[in-house]
Amino acid sequence: MIIKDIVYKYGNKRENLIQILHEIQDADPQNYISKENLIRLSEIMNIPVSDITSTASFYTMFSFQPRGKYIIRVCGSPPCHIMGAETIFEVISKELKIAKGETTSDGLFTLEETSCLGVCAVAPAIMINDTVYGYLTVERVKEILAQIRKKEGK
Ligand code: FES
Secondary structure (H helix, E strand, O other): OOHHHHHHHHOOOHHHHHHHHHHHHHHOOOOOOOHHHHHHHHHHHOOOHHHHHHHHHOOOOOOOOOOOOEEEEEEOOHHHHHOOHHHHHHHHHHHHOOOOOOEOOOOOEEEEEEOOOOOHHHOOOEEEOOEEEOOOOHHHHHHHHHHHHHHOOO
């Protein structure tokens, strides 16, 4: 979907900027907001690039760097931390051979840490793109990663 269509879909109003940025990011195979798209959006919405950037920078879900097809967000807030989030993070990091903020060389996964996902009752929890996984164990996490790799033929 091109930028103009996304803006048209939500309406060319500043209050729709976050939704528009979300869709632009989601539409990019590398899960980010490219400089070209940022400039195009600025022209269409008549909002300076610096304004868009500072608005988007406030939210951790937006990225201006290319990322993996699957963004893994491990909750690091206290309830998940107490329930073993650190171990979950380490297992994912070891399995994928990447550290926080890095992307696997095949472009499949990016590993990030996030604050509370709002599902503390099922801690420890992670979110992969739009899907939340709770009650995680080391085995379950490995299984989830294997399922994604299988689906992607990797
Ligand atoms: S603390 Fe992890 S989901 Fe709330």
